[in-house]
Amino acid sequence: MVLSLATFSGAASAETKTLVFSAIPDQDQAQLMKRFGKIATYLSKELGVPVKYVPVNSYAAAITAFRNDQIQLAWFGGLSGVRARLLVPDSQAIAQGYEDTEFVTYFIAHHSTGLQPTEEFPKAIAGKTFTFGSKGSTSGRLMPEYYIRDVLGKTPKELFPSVGFSGNHSRTIALVEAGSYQVGATNYKVWEKAVAAGKVDTSKVSVIWKTPTYPDYQWSIRGDVDAVWGEGFKERVKQALLNMEDKALLDAFPRSRFIEADNSDYQAILDTAKEIGLLD
Missing domain, CATH: 3.40.190.10 (Periplasmic binding protein-like II)
Structure with a gap:
């Protein structure tokens, strides 16, 4: 079931410190729940903190949740990632699928x-x-x-x-x-x-x-996660994603592996969105 952002209060609290993440709903929800439920289990084990996946019902809702700190980590597309990071100071693209460099x-x-x-x-x-x-x-x-x-x-x-x-x-x-x-x-x-x-x-x-190739999907994380989970937490999340080797997890995306990503990798997406009027 997709939770409404109006009723969802998923921001990490000082008591539970649950890392909450979501993803753009680019496929049917059953497929997304299957994929990201396993990712939540994997990240929780690797990071030693509770990790929860929360589905959203639109691309805009994923961006809004990221902006409002209802989620701290997200699997975005190229454009949704650019939009989300523009709204959250110091947020960063930290990992992308190997295939996402030439989508x-x-x-x-x-x-x-x-x-x-x-x-x-x-x-x-x-x-x-x-x-x-x-x-x-x-x-x-x-x-x-x-x-x-x-x-x-x-x-x-x-x-x-x-x-x-x-x-x-x-x-x-x-x-x-x-x-x-x-x-x-x-x-x-x-x-x-x-x-x-x-x-x-x-x-x-x-x-x-x-089409010709372009950069697309990536994991983006809020810039304030170290203040909640401790110094170096953002890097730990990044390394957990880069170290993901379970074929079942990777096949669910489907991606062969995850590699490092940087905000600058998506400059072409930002420029294109401005050119056709999707961003100011």
């Missing part, structure tokens, strides 16, 4: 469109119905919209008769597969995992284009 978005299309895979941007998507993921998603909105505007020279509303925001990548795939939208933009990791699990009918929907 891509897949453009997918229903087979009724006749659109075929292409190395070049698929200009023929103009005039089709189109769905993004969440409005705050890097792979599901920011980067695909950037390339749409850059290549076609118009906004999505000007190009597509219907523009949707599915809310998450799994939903985007389902909507395009069902023909509710003719074309969509989705996280390549979510697509590949769903295909491997037999959850996508590839006789109805397929990938037609992938």
